[in-house]
Amino acid sequence: MSAQAAVALAVSTVIFALRSDAESDFKTLWLPLVRRTRDPYLDQWALPGGGLPGDEELAAAAARTLHETTGLAPRYLEQLYTFGDPGRSAGGRVVSVVYWALVESGEADLAVVGDNVRWFAADRLPRLAFDHNRIVEYALWRLRTKVEYSRIAHAFLGETFTLSQLRDVHEAVLQKSLDPANFRRTIEASGSIVDTGERVAGTRHRPPRLYRYNDSGRQGEPDPFGPEPATAAIPTTN
Amino acid sequence: MSAQAAVALAVSTVIFALRSDAESDFKTLWLPLVRRTRDPYLDQWALPGGGLPGDEELAAAAARTLHETTGLAPRYLEQLYTFGDPGRSAGGRVVSVVYWALVESGEADLAVVGDNVRWFAADRLPRLAFDHNRIVEYALWRLRTKVEYSRIAHAFLGETFTLSQLRDVHEAVLQKSLDPANFRRTIEASGSIVDTGERVAGTRHRPPRLYRYNDSGRQGEPDPFGPEPATAAIPTTN
Known part of the structure; x- marks a missing residue:
């Protein structure tokens, strides 16, 4: 089990908002990114996030790092997927638990922006740090297959x-x-x-x-962006 | 970031199969569990799984540990959820990436059974190791909200x-x-x-x-138990 020590844990968050796009006729999806201020991937744009402290819950760490970097505080974050390919980081191996949220434009306008935080159109991203392009692609795929x-x-x-x-x-x-x-x-x-x-x-x-x-007759179908049962309906004492 | 070292990573797998239940009139969901042979939770039943080696992909580690303990080799495993509450393990903190699969009864019959591997009815589980009762409850909830x-x-x-x-x-x-x-x-x-x-x-x-x-007209809806886009449709070179 000594090999486990080589794997670090991190959390990252994808925040989508709908914004008017000057280059097209309709609104498009945008997301906030943070510029890396250290290696690996110094100066490249990345999803908001950070390492997981030993005593913090995953969703709490995602919310905290998101707020510290962008000022955003969505009402809830949903766990999206955990990315753990051995080669996804140029440094040592990092497994990232990724959360996501959709925010209204009013909420999105509360985000801090500056030299190191900026909104990008989801379909016109630069090359991001780590495998974050792939993570955004996955989030977009989930969104598109669910919206129907x-x-x-x-x-x-x-x-x-x-x-x-x-x-x-x-x-x-x-x-x-x-x-x-x-x-x-x-x-x-x-x-x-x-x-x-x-x-x-x-x-x-x-x-x-x-x-x-229309909220009637939908009891069988949970709101995919409602609260996680992991934090609401499930006993935590087992 | 030194706090990261305190967090270990593991994978676990929930396998559901449909089996006849002698105590009821209809078939019910069963899952294979493995008896712990060491601390913490010595002798308690747990989901098949183990620690994540430093060079193995998450799904590969889940498939390997499942096969080593139960002999099962489902055609594909889907990532279910990552559980990471700081208090979920009696030992040091462990974050578990959980996979799941549904198997046909023919496939389920291939499982090894013995003193340390046994099938349990999902609604009549003993108290399991770690937070594994909670994980099974979550998997059942996902199944029930999706089946409709x-x-x-x-x-x-x-x-x-x-x-x-x-x-x-x-x-x-x-x-x-x-x-x-x-x-x-x-x-x-x-x-x-x-x-x-x-x-x-x-x-x-x-x-x-x-x-x-009927496969026609469902292109917009992915098979929730089809292959993950993370391994199929998404470029892995970013």
Whole structure:
């Protein structure tokens, strides 16, 4: 078992937010990255994170390192995946437990930015430190395969939203334009959203309707971005 | 970063198989456990697993330790979750990357059994070593919340199956009896299975029909127990 000593543990976090993209017609996914200030990968951009102290829970370490570097404090982080290929770090072997969260743009605007913290478009990343390009690719894959049958899009929006805002999320995640009329028919047929009867406040002649997610009849399907059962529903005394 | 040295890494695996249960009317979920032959938790039952060598990939270590202890070699293991609470081990801190797989009963029958390896009904476990009761509870929760909208049940069955066999899987996972006629109507209405036109070979007057899963129109939904994109679709050179 002496070989175990060679493996270090770290946590990293992928934060996705929806932001307007000056270079395209629609909103796209962005994420905050932190510039490395030491070796290995000095000066390269990396996911927020750090080594795991001996007495800190994994999610707590992810939340702390995220907050220390970016100022962000998402309501909850979900564990995404653990990356442990022996060759993923140029230094000694590091196994990284990766967390992720989707944040509303209001929350994203609270992030500190500066020389060493910056937001990047998820589809136009530079070469990142470690295997962090691969980690972001994996997170995007998870997002894209989940958006069709879950309420992931909801995490990017407020309690109520317009059909146009919801389409923005789907377009950003799927990276393609969606026909507004088809999108409306598909979403309405799915029964997944409910017309609140209210409209966006404003002076337009026909302000857009506000919708919310339909919570009925979905008991069998957990919110993929809801609290982890590991911290909520499962007894911790075993 | 010196605190990192205090954290050891391990892998463990949860293997579920469907087995007939002498104490109940229907099939239930079983899993193989291994008796500990050293401290901590000497003589207690635990998930198959072990420490992570410095040069072995996570999934490879999980597959190797599973095979060494139980003789099982599932076609693929999926990463389930990483458990890392500071107090989860009575010895020093251990972070465990947990894999899981569902195996057909034919595959399950290949397992070695003896004084130190035994199958247990998932809902009647003794007190296990470490936090392994909690890990099994988490795996069961994941299974139950996924079975409704995925093809997890398929992993327990062969290429073709009868409606009765499919109902057995749903009953075992959901831990409740399902009305055969309602089950047939619901499954047929879902369009998720296809009548192969064949029937079970045998001498009965009306042998049961054989079905297979309908693979059309599901491109957007990955098989939750298919190969991990981490090993298939994602470039590994970043």
